[in-house]
Amino acid sequence: MSVDRAIAAAEAPPIARRLTALLAHRAVWPLVALVIILVIDAFFAHGFFRVRVVEGRLFGSLVDVFYRGMPTALVALGMAVVIGTKGIDLSVGSIIAICAAVIAWRMHEGDPHFVILLLALGTGLLCGLWNGTLVAFLDIQPIIATLILMVSGRGIGLMINLIYGGTNPSFTSPLLQGLSTGHIGLIPTRLIIGAGLFALLWLLLRRTALGLFLESVGANARAADLAGISARLVKLSAYLISGLCAGSAGIIIGADTHTSDPVSIGLYIELDAILAVVIGGGSLAGGRIFLGMTVIGVLVIQTLTTSILMSGLPPEFNLIVKAIVVLIVLLLQSNNLRAALVRLFSGRKR
Amino acid sequence: MTETSTPRVELLGISKTFPGVHALEKADLRLNAGEVHALLGENGAGKSTLIKILTGALRRDEGEIRIDGKTVEIDGRPEARALGISVVYQEVNLVETLSVATNLTLERQPLRFGLISWREARERARARLKRLSLDIDVDRPLGSYSVAIQQLVAIARALDEDTRVLVLDEPTASLDAREVELLFGIIRDLKARGIAIVFITHFIDQVYAISDRISVLRNGRLVGTAPTAELPRLKLISLMLGRELERAEARRPIAAAVAVGRPILACQGIGRRRYMGNFDLELRAGEVVGLAGLLGSGRTETAKLVFGAARPDAGHMQFEGKTISIRSPRQSIRLGIGFCPEDRKAEGLIAELSVRENIVLALQTKRGWLRRLSHAEQEKFAQEMIHALGIATPDADKPVGQLSGGNQQKVILARWLVSQPRVLILDEPTRGIDVGAHAEVVALIRRLCDRGLALLVASSELDEIVAVSDRVAVLRDRRKVGEIGGDDVTRDNIIHMIAGG
Numbered sequence: 001m002s003v004d005r006a007i008a009a010a011e012a013p014p015i016a017r018r019l020t021a022l023l024a025h026r027a028v029w030p031l032v033a034l035v036i037i038l039v040i041d042a043f044f045a046h047g048f049f050r051v052r053v054v055e056g057r058l059f060g061s062l063v064d065v066f067y068r069g070m071p072t073a074l075v076a077l078g079m080a081v082v083i084g085t086k087g088i089d090l091s092v093g094s095i096i097a098i099c100a101a102v103i104a105w106r107m108h109e110g111d112p113h114f115v116i117l118l119l120a121l122g123t124g125l126l127c128g129l130w131n132g133t134l135v136a137f138l139d140i141q142p143i144i145a146t147l148i149l150m151v152s153g154r155g156i157g158l159m160i161n162l163i164y165g166g167t168n169p170s171f172t173s174p175l176l177q178g179l180s181t182g183h184i185g186l187i188p189t190r191l192i193i194g195a196g197l198f199a200l201l202w203l204l205l206r207r208t209a210l211g212l213f214l215e216s217v218g219a220n221a222r223a224a225d226l227a228g229i230s231a232r233l234v235k236l237s238a239y240l241i242s243g244l245c246a247g248s249a250g251i252i253i254g255a256d257t258h259t260s261d262p263v264s265i266g267l268y269i270e271l272d273a274i275l276a277v278v279i280g281g282g283s284l285a286g287g288r289i290f291l292g293m294t295v296i297g298v299l300v301i302q303t304l305t306t307s308i309l310m311s312g313l314p315p316e317f318n319l320i321v322k323a324i325v326v327l328i329v330l331l332l333q334s335n336n337l338r339a340a341l342v343r344l345f346s347g348r349k350r
Numbered sequence: 351m352t353e354t355s356t357p358r359v360e361l362l363g364i365s366k367t368f369p370g371v372h373a374l375e376k377a378d379l380r381l382n383a384g385e386v387h388a389l390l391g392e393n394g395a396g397k398s399t400l401i402k403i404l405t406g407a408l409r410r411d412e413g414e415i416r417i418d419g420k421t422v423e424i425d426g427r428p429e430a431r432a433l434g435i436s437v438v439y440q441e442v443n444l445v446e447t448l449s450v451a452t453n454l455t456l457e458r459q460p461l462r463f464g465l466i467s468w469r470e471a472r473e474r475a476r477a478r479l480k481r482l483s484l485d486i487d488v489d490r491p492l493g494s495y496s497v498a499i500q501q502l503v504a505i506a507r508a509l510d511e512d513t514r515v516l517v518l519d520e521p522t523a524s525l526d527a528r529e530v531e532l533l534f535g536i537i538r539d540l541k542a543r544g545i546a547i548v549f550i551t552h553f554i555d556q557v558y559a560i561s562d563r564i565s566v567l568r569n570g571r572l573v574g575t576a577p578t579a580e581l582p583r584l585k586l587i588s589l590m591l592g593r594e595l596e597r598a599e600a601r602r603p604i605a606a607a608v609a610v611g612r613p614i615l616a617c618q619g620i621g622r623r624r625y626m627g628n629f630d631l632e633l634r635a636g637e638v639v640g641l642a643g644l645l646g647s648g649r650t651e652t653a654k655l656v657f658g659a660a661r662p663d664a665g666h667m668q669f670e671g672k673t674i675s676i677r678s679p680r681q682s683i684r685l686g687i688g689f690c691p692e693d694r695k696a697e698g699l700i701a702e703l704s705v706r707e708n709i710v711l712a713l714q715t716k717r718g719w720l721r722r723l724s725h726a727e728q729e730k731f732a733q734e735m736i737h738a739l740g741i742a743t744p745d746a747d748k749p750v751g752q753l754s755g756g757n758q759q760k761v762i763l764a765r766w767l768v769s770q771p772r773v774l775i776l777d778e779p780t781r782g783i784d785v786g787a788h789a790e791v792v793a794l795i796r797r798l799c800d801r802g803l804a805l806l807v808a809s810s811e812l813d814e815i816v817a818v819s820d821r822v823a824v825l826r827d828r829r830k831v832g833e834i835g836g837d838d839v840t841r842d843n844i845i846h847m848i849a850g851g
Contacts, residue, residue, distance in 0.1 A: 209714045209722040212707055219702040226659055226697055227765070228683035228715035287702035 016346050029332040030279050030296045033325065037303050045310040057183040061306055069302030070194045071096075071249040071266070073295055076273040077201055078245030080294040083277050085218040085238045086286025087135060087142035092246040092273060094153020095127040096266035099250030101157035104260035107171035108164045114175065117251065124247015125240055127153070132239030136232040150270070157262025169260035180255035190252050197248060201241070202291055211289060214238055218286030272301055279329050300329065356419045358383040358546045359404070359435075359515055364413035366399050366570075373399040374570040376413070381515060381546040386537060388549045388561035388578070390590055392645055392810065395567040397550055401517055404548075405437045406430035417514075434514035438504045440523060446493030446500075451475035453492050454507050478506045482536050498529035502536065509540075516540060517548040522556060523646070526624060534560050552646030553827050554583060554849075568592045583849035590644065591812055591845065612670075614804045615687070615773050617656060619665030626651035628664050629830035631823060633773055633804040638795065640819030641808035642844050648828035649808040650692050653777045656806060657689040658682045683716055688766030692777040692808075694755075698762045701751030705743050706732040708750045708761050712769040735764035740790065763794070774798065775806045780814060792818055816841055824848055 041048040041061075051060040075092045082089045099120045106116045127149060134145035161169050182189045205211030213234045216224040221231050253266055278284070279300055280293030304325055308318045331337055361379040365372070374396045381387050391397050402408040404415070406424045415422055417433055424430050444453045451472045460470035475488045484502055492500055501521055508516060518537075522530050537560060541547055549561055557564060558578060565575040566589040574581075574589045613632045621628030626648045633639055633656075641649045654660040658677035667674055669685050676682055679689070691697035700708055710728045717723070723731070732746040739760040743753055750761050759779065766774055779791050795818050799805055809815050815822060821835040824847040832847045 207722060209717070209719040212703075212711070212714060212722075213719055215703060216700050216707075216711060219700045220696075222697050223700055224711075226657075226679050226689060226691060227711045228680045229711075230680055287700075 027281070027293060027296075029329060030281065030293060030300055032332075033279075033329045034296060034300050034303060037300065037307060037325070041303075041307050041310070045307055048307070048310060053186060056186070057188065058186045061310060063188070065299065065302050065306050066191055066194075067188050068306065069298050070190045071253050072269060072272050072276065072302065073194055073298040074197060074245050074249040074252070075266075075269055076276040076294050076298050077198065077291060078242030079270070079273040080277045080280070080282055080289050080291060081201070081205070081214060082142070082238045082242045083218075083274070083282050083284060084214050084286055084289035085235050086221070086284075087218075087235065087238060088146065088274065088284070089131060089239060089242045089246075090143065090146040090270050091127065091131060091149035091153055092242065092249075093266040093269045094150050094157070095124055095243055095246035096250035096253055096269065097154050097157040097260075097262040098127060098160070099123050099247050100254030100257075100265050101160035101169070101260040101262055103173075103176065103251065103254050104169045104171050105160050105163055107173060108169075113173045116173070117176065117179075120251050120254075121244060121247045124243045124245070124250065126243070127246070128240040128243020129236070131243065132236035135239060136235035154262045157260065157265075161260055161262065170258050171260075172258060173255065176251060176255035177258070180252045193248065193252070197245065198291065198295065201245075204241075205289060205291070210234075210237065215287055215289060218288075220287075272298075275326060276301055279326065281333065300325070357381055358418060360414075360416040360419075361400065361404060362414045362416070364400065364403060364415075365411045366396075366403060366408065367411055372570050374403075374410075377567060377570060378572045378575075379404075379565055380575070381548060382563070383514070383546050384541055384544045385563055386541055386547045386549050386561045388551065388557045388564045389567065390550075390557065390564060390586070391567035392590055395590075396570040397567055398519070399570075400567065401437060401519065401548070401550070404430070404515075405435055405517060431510070434510070434512050435517070436508035436510065436513050436515070437517040438501075438508045438519065438521060440520040444492055444500065444504055444507070447491055449489050450479075450486065450492050450495070450503055451488035453503060454478050454488070456507075478509065479503070481509055482506050483539070496529070497524050498532060501525065501529075501533065505536070513545060515546045515548070517550070519550045520552070521549075522551060522553060524624070530556065552644055554586070554644070555827055557586075558583070566590055584846060587644070587845050587849045613668075614670055615656070616668045617665060618667070620655050620662045620667060621664045622651075622655060622660060622662050623664075625660060625828070626655055627829035629823075631656065631806075631830070633806055635772075635802045635804050636799055637820045638799050638805040638807055638818050640815035640822040640839075641806065641825060642812060642815045642822050643825030643848060645810060646828075647825040647848075648830075649810070649825060650777055651828065652823075652825065652830070653689065653692075653775050653806065653808050657687060657775050659689065659691075680715070683712060683769065686770070686772035687775065688712065688769060688771035688773070689775045690759075690762050690766060690777060690779060692781060694758055694762060699750050699758055702749060704747045705736070705741065705750050705753070705761055706746035709735050709746075709764045709768060712765045716769055731768045732764075735761075735768060738767075739764055739794065759791070763791070767798075771803065773804045773806070775808075777808045778810065779807065780809070780811070812841055812844060815844070826850065 045061065048061045051058055051062055053059065079089055079092065102123045103116055103120050106119055131146050131149060134140045134148070135142050179189050179193060184192060205214070213229050216227070216229055217231045217234045225231050249266065254260065257265065276297030277294050279297035280290050282288065282290055282294065301322070304322055305318060308321055309315065357380040359381040361377065363376045363378065364374050365376055366374040377396060377400055379400060389397055399408065403410045406427045406429055409425070415424060422433060424433065454475040455471045460467045460474060462470065472488050479486065479488070482502055482505060484506065486495065486499065492503060521533060525533065537547060551557060561578050563575065563577050564581050564586065566573050566586065568590065573592070613634050615633040617629065617631040619628040619630065629652065641652055643649055651660065655662050657679060658681060659679050661677050667676065674685070700711070706728050709732045710723055713731070714723055729746060735741065736743060736746060741757050741760045741764065743757065750758060753761065776795070779795065792814065795805060795807060807815070807818055816839055819839055821833060822839050822844060823830055824832050824834070824844055826848055831850065834843055834847065
């Protein structure tokens, strides 16, 4: 099929050829979807693009999209890495619950808040270590291995609440809430954290050879092994990264809600994260990690949610509209459909 | 042996063409009742196509099929089975997780009031097994039995009351000696009942142990058929290998003249049970060692054991005089051993990644994940190799899965060349690549060797082995049966050794 496409591209006139190349590019469709949603917003959601400064910080729907989407973006970045290794991490929502419970518990015990921050991140890593060990060293299928923590994690959160009676799991912490809901200059702190984590991950994947190894293991584990890559360690690292990302999201969501509520915190976030990765062009068959495109995927989902809320449509429509848009994006990414479109644009009839 | 002159089954002038390939060209096969007929041939000789036509899985383009002298049409598997022709394929077509009884009645389940009658199913299963004098618990899952028993269950399923022809496609591939004897006992028993048995195998010893008559296919034609007793091994192997082209390609000058270097890698008694018999092998700098043998003789197995892709359970190894206990590919690569596998797609290429990434992969693993090769360095290595090996690709960023077979092979070779190995193992380096690329790869092997690399080359093409090797290790039935070097490396000598002459 790709050969056909190349032939079609070579024989088409220059403008059509450029268009063909553009249409074939993986980044096009999620961006097109995002732009279309924004264009619709410009007409129907009044004041969507207006950004004001209120109480010394940026304010407006557009900022809101980034603000609300940030926890999902953090989780989705970790998910992109795991999916790149042909795995999946269903437990991210539960990791968030455990981290928030650990924060509330240690607050209750009166630990220094900076230590608590590290403890929360450490908890995320520990959860990643558990998942990674099951997948990499015990060869349990990722969907099952992470399902264990997905199911038990919220229970673990509840039990942590019980350590101190569980009567009042709420907390306040200037440090953590500053990270979650505060702002530095005009910019919400969590956006800076998100950008920082993105940069860190990008460096880890693209400035060391870890990204190449992760993708090799995901694309062809047997060949990667014969090329000398230690598939087990590489897989383990993917789940550690995912655990750390979920831990960061746990800090932001937990501090935002001021409480440890293991039953509902971060519920279904794993599904949004997986969706974001897939919208961003990642394949569950593994082999490629697109960090930037994953963020675009999150923005598509979040813009859609925010737009529906702003448009005055009853919130009941939210899920259906979301599903339809996601379906369209995925259809556009389907190779068969794309090849058909390319053929249409390059004017070749067969 | 044959009481009548009419064979049970005759396949006459059978031809079959697939797009671009003449799988069979006027091939004949005659099977007599009460006879074990060995059907032999190398890869692509047309054995499986012929069998599929006999059993109704494929339709012939031309030719005639007669059963007991009467012309018949076989339009599908059910028709073949109705005519009493059954087949047991190499990959056992059974479901390991289901019970033996279910497996044996999978196609025709006894119904009672429209529901499956399990009692009836068990009885039928036991009756089928009884034909093979096999008494096992039919309620246990098939997977809980040994491969040998599973094989027998597969035969039991294929055998009907009125089966007249039974085809066994490599039934002994994963059996040990004792299990093979058990199977042979049953084959003799079936033979005594007048069933014509087609026995396909790569184990020459087994051919002589069980078969009454041998037919050899090569390039889609029947090149010889004779009673086993009248066909000596040497003749048989010459028939199988044939002689593709009379290119008396100049053998490379014997490296012995350059006083071949010290041994880099020495294996003593390396082997693995049910995989490959223990062998000794020494690889020296600047020398090409060929691995020759028929299909299934253990070439790939030997290569994988040396590389550590399969873990040996016997013997030890020395690398530059120091005893090493590998064994994982990772360790081997650190030591400077490279391995180009036979199955490029499954074991070599990372199809989604670019040509550049595929080329630097082994070097990068050698350096570890922290010392990443910069994009510029990667590009430099990739361009060097694309140029040196003549890899046809518009640029180094093209996903390697989109290249042609020959170019993919070169990319994998390039991967190992940039990692600067001391020892390089090539399993079927020219498999699936066109003639031009073939010559290039052979020339490349010679150049590498001149640079002081130790090479181990496994190939099914005898001419290629003779052309490149200074020394040849000859394999038969998963055992190393000998080694020849210097001027003795000739086609005839290798064939003699394979035949066990």
